[in-house]
Amino acid sequence: MNAPLRLGIAGLGTVGIGVVKIVRQHAALLEARTGRKIEISAVSARSRDKDRGVPLNGYVWEDDPVAVATRDDVDIYVELIGGTDGPAKASVEAAIAAGKDVVTANKAMLAIHGQALAEAAEAKGVSLRYEAAVAGGIPVIKSLTEGLAGNEITRIVGVMNGSCNYILTRMESAGLSYAEVFAEADGLGYLEADPQLDVGGIDAAHKLAILSSIAFGTRVDFDGIELEGIERVSIDDIHHAADMGYKIKLLGVAQKTGRGLEQRMMPCLVPDTSPFGQLQGGTNMVAVEGHAVEQVVLRGPGAGEGPTASAVMGDVCDIARGLRLPVFGQPADTLTDAPRAASILPAPYYLRMALVDKPGALAKIATVLGDAGVSIDRMRQYGHSDTTAPVLIVTHTCTRSAVNEALEAMQDTGVLASDPVVLRIEAV
Amino acid sequence: MNAPLRLGIAGLGTVGIGVVKIVRQHAALLEARTGRKIEISAVSARSRDKDRGVPLNGYVWEDDPVAVATRDDVDIYVELIGGTDGPAKASVEAAIAAGKDVVTANKAMLAIHGQALAEAAEAKGVSLRYEAAVAGGIPVIKSLTEGLAGNEITRIVGVMNGSCNYILTRMESAGLSYAEVFAEADGLGYLEADPQLDVGGIDAAHKLAILSSIAFGTRVDFDGIELEGIERVSIDDIHHAADMGYKIKLLGVAQKTGRGLEQRMMPCLVPDTSPFGQLQGGTNMVAVEGHAVEQVVLRGPGAGEGPTASAVMGDVCDIARGLRLPVFGQPADTLTDAPRAASILPAPYYLRMALVDKPGALAKIATVLGDAGVSIDRMRQYGHSDTTAPVLIVTHTCTRSAVNEALEAMQDTGVLASDPVVLRIEAV
Numbered sequence: 001m002n003a004p005l006r007l008g009i010a011g012l013g014t015v016g017i018g019v020v021k022i023v024r025q026h027a028a029l030l031e032a033r034t035g036r037k038i039e040i041s042a043v044s045a046r047s048r049d050k051d052r053g054v055p056l057n058g059y060v061w062e063d064d065p066v067a068v069a070t071r072d073d074v075d076i077y078v079e080l081i082g083g084t085d086g087p088a089k090a091s092v093e094a095a096i097a098a099g100k101d102v103v104t105a106n107k108a109m110l111a112i113h114g115q116a117l118a119e120a121a122e123a124k125g126v127s128l129r130y131e132a133a134v135a136g137g138i139p140v141i142k143s144l145t146e147g148l149a150g151n152e153i154t155r156i157v158g159v160m161n162g163s164c165n166y167i168l169t170r171m172e173s174a175g176l177s178y179a180e181v182f183a184e185a186d187g188l189g190y191l192e193a194d195p196q197l198d199v200g201g202i203d204a205a206h207k208l209a210i211l212s213s214i215a216f217g218t219r220v221d222f223d224g225i226e227l228e229g230i231e232r233v234s235i236d237d238i239h240h241a242a243d244m245g246y247k248i249k250l251l252g253v254a255q256k257t258g259r260g261l262e263q264r265m266m267p268c269l270v271p272d273t274s275p276f277g278q279l280q281g282g283t284n285m286v287a288v289e290g291h292a293v294e295q296v297v298l299r300g301p302g303a304g305e306g307p308t309a310s311a312v313m314g315d316v317c318d319i320a321r322g323l324r325l326p327v328f329g330q331p332a333d334t335l336t337d338a339p340r341a342a343s344i345l346p347a348p349y350y351l352r353m354a355l356v357d358k359p360g361a362l363a364k365i366a367t368v369l370g371d372a373g374v375s376i377d378r379m380r381q382y383g384h385s386d387t388t389a390p391v392l393i394v395t396h397t398c399t400r401s402a403v404n405e406a407l408e409a410m411q412d413t414g415v416l417a418s419d420p421v422v423l424r425i426e427a428v
Numbered sequence: 429m430n431a432p433l434r435l436g437i438a439g440l441g442t443v444g445i446g447v448v449k450i451v452r453q454h455a456a457l458l459e460a461r462t463g464r465k466i467e468i469s470a471v472s473a474r475s476r477d478k479d480r481g482v483p484l485n486g487y488v489w490e491d492d493p494v495a496v497a498t499r500d501d502v503d504i505y506v507e508l509i510g511g512t513d514g515p516a517k518a519s520v521e522a523a524i525a526a527g528k529d530v531v532t533a534n535k536a537m538l539a540i541h542g543q544a545l546a547e548a549a550e551a552k553g554v555s556l557r558y559e560a561a562v563a564g565g566i567p568v569i570k571s572l573t574e575g576l577a578g579n580e581i582t583r584i585v586g587v588m589n590g591s592c593n594y595i596l597t598r599m600e601s602a603g604l605s606y607a608e609v610f611a612e613a614d615g616l617g618y619l620e621a622d623p624q625l626d627v628g629g630i631d632a633a634h635k636l637a638i639l640s641s642i643a644f645g646t647r648v649d650f651d652g653i654e655l656e657g658i659e660r661v662s663i664d665d666i667h668h669a670a671d672m673g674y675k676i677k678l679l680g681v682a683q684k685t686g687r688g689l690e691q692r693m694m695p696c697l698v699p700d701t702s703p704f705g706q707l708q709g710g711t712n713m714v715a716v717e718g719h720a721v722e723q724v725v726l727r728g729p730g731a732g733e734g735p736t737a738s739a740v741m742g743d744v745c746d747i748a749r750g751l752r753l754p755v756f757g758q759p760a761d762t763l764t765d766a767p768r769a770a771s772i773l774p775a776p777y778y779l780r781m782a783l784v785d786k787p788g789a790l791a792k793i794a795t796v797l798g799d800a801g802v803s804i805d806r807m808r809q810y811g812h813s814d815t816t817a818p819v820l821i822v823t824h825t826c827t828r829s830a831v832n833e834a835l836e837a838m839q840d841t842g843v844l845a846s847d848p849v850v851l852r853i854e855a856v
Binding site for chain 2: 018022026029030032033034035131137138139142143146147148149150151152217273275278290291292293294295296297298299300301304306307309310311312313314316317318321322323324325329330331334
């Protein structure tokens with residue numbers, strides 16, 4: 001019989017408790033599948049006295065996560081503290097230095113320090129795994145790194161922040177403003193302590209940076225992501241987009257272009273009949289496109305106790321079964337620095353503008369678009385009661401720089417009543 | 429540097445050639461990801477002279493697949509011949525006996541002989557992998573066996589035969605009969621040489637049997653699947669189902685019940701707004717439900733050169749990376765024989781019947797349903813020009829045995845103009 005595999009868990013929030021429950025309640029199943037007993041040696045969290053609904057008194061309590069990470073009776077250090085730096089990073093570094101395998105759900109840490117941590121783990125010959133860091137219960141890291149390893153990956157598209165998707169779908173279904181639904185979601189505890197991580201797109205961008213690295217063999221480059229949150233998405237845009245057959249999603253896209261790696265996380269229009277268009281509430285979805293597989297779409301819960309603990313336990317079972325893999329799918333010292341290419345590939349765009357209501361206004365807009373090489377696919381002017389006329393335009397496929405050129409020229413026409421809204425339309 | 433990993437490939441149809449192309453055209457990528465060069469030593473197929481569009485003259489040609497499987501310069505035997513027995517099985521057995529790892533796309537062989545082959549492979553300490561056997565390019569075997577290993581699986585639902593889904597969606601979109609679309613699909617080469625494998629549901633059932641084994645830790649039990657093909661699905665049923673908000677899909681379901689393992693592959697109604705309801709053409713979809721992860725849905729191409737070769741190469745890369753796993757996720761000698769439980773769990777049902785057009789006919793049907801404990805959720809009688817009245821009933825949730833009892837009693841009412849159509853409505 002193989003020796004038991006002993007976990008040390010730091011962070012006993014929702015996910016940590018979910019992991020404890022699986023280990024306690026499904027011990028026989030885990031042993032049948034991995035050939036090893038999986039046990040918990042030690043735990044750590046900020047408050048020792050809190051009732052977490054599961055008995056923890058069989059485990060050693062450490063106040064310091066670093067102490068958990070380096071205990072002799074811990075084989076895998078499970079880091080569920082979160083945060084880019086601080087105790088999460090210190091304890092993961094300590095675990096690696098002590099020769100422990102590490103399982104983490106920490107997207108922020110990996111998106112910023114992933115390269116250094118991967119190099120350290122690989123130099124030490126330990127595993128550093130993070131299925132739970134991206135898209136909750138969906139086994140997307142495993143699918144991309146292993147299942148689709150025979151593919152040259154061409155594009156990754158994902159809706160990877162459930163809170164943003166909840167806000168956007170709720171705005172539409174309830175006809176409420178962004179501010180109203182934000183307050184509602186915050187009250188329900190759906191948002192991070194710093195909500196900007198969610199609605200600013202940062203959390204989703206952390207995840208995209210990780211997927212990009214695996215997909216394209218490049219060093220994690222969070223700063224290279226063109227980032228825009230959902231704060232400026234208005235209920236008007238959601239309604240107008242719906243009118244024209246689209247939904248607005250906070251969409252992450254990573255793709256190789258002739259000029260480098262394009263990484264974007266921003267609100268986009270997607271066809272309302274597409275799998276992404278139909279994604280409701282907190283569910284996550286990731287499409288992986290490869291030269292051979294064409295497109296695989298994975299869908300599942302993006303957060304929550306059970307789903308995230310499921311992802312953590314998938315990693316734990318892999319380690320128990322002896323699976324060893326470079327952190328980002330190929331050795332960290334072979335990952336390259338991809339040049340950054342922002343929105344180089346052309347796409348159709350959605351433009352919403354308010355024009356001053358006088359003769360020739362629309363003609364001026366159409367002229368500057370044409371001069372910039374932006375051709376109009378569909379245009380709608382809505383009835384209005386005030387002195388500005390709402391105008392929607394869906395362009396034919398064009399470059400973002402052509403759109404920008406047109407937007408600049410529009411400022412000189414004197415017919416814009418406010419700044420135009422521009423959203424990319426993504427084919428998914 | 430690690431030694432190259434050498435493949436011997438038997439079967440050079442679409443999938444085999446797809447594998448050759450990936451190995452030849454993406455050698456550097458495969459090496460970066462696995463740390464080993466992946467090469468082809470030998471190949472085998474029925475016809476040596478056929479032009480397959482890729483150069484094969486660098487590889488040893490063997491007329492006998494067994495010879496490929498047992499060559500000293502072959503590390504992994506890739507079986508792409510197909511068929512339950514014959515050369516596929518003989519060569520896989522020979523490869524295992526010779527200590528070779530095996531990668532196969534052969535669902536029929538695994539569904540029938542999976543237990544014996546798994547025992548042989550595990551006794552010999554070699555890998556037997558088959559991602560390509562189920563749902564083409566979708567990494568569902570890996571997701572289920574590894575990514576979701578921390579879950580007690582509660583249900584598997586899948587649309588896993590692209591030809592059937594093509595036929596059903598085409599019938600609806602073109603308004604054609606089953607016979608017309610069958611002929612069309614056959615002419616386009618969409619069907620197996622023995623089309624009964626597709627339209628009889630056998631191919632999809634092979635896949636379901638494999639997934640069940642992994643999900644529930646049971647021995648593959650193809651004969652335990654309640655099996656019904658799509659031949660009796662009429663365009664009328666498709667239209668009536670659409671009228672009531674459903675699509676008809678050839679749906680595989682495997683779930684544990686209090687009385688044993690329920691495995692079904694049959695046409696079912698699913699809500700037209702559900703991911704399964706919206707699945708068009710040859711695309712496959714598998715939903716895996718687990719106690720922790722809730723539901724993960726995987727979607728992708730179910731067949732074709734690239735997607736299936738992608739799945740084969742995923743397995744090859746795993747072996748190159750040193751991953752070893754029991755064939756069905758836990759050692760074959762620990763898999764149990766689950767009692768068979770056919771349609772024990774209750775569900776709503778769709779009933780279509782033609783009644784003789786005389787007073788009291790509908791009342792008699794309603795009475796026998798009520799007597800059997802089957803309660804009616806929705807009923808529609810359609811206008812008609814002949815002497816029989818088309819009647820549709822959607823029942824509340826009830827057992828299949830109650831429905832059967834009602835059907836039997838209906839025969840004695842004298843009001844049925846023909847045999848009723850009964851389709852289960854599955855919540856997915």
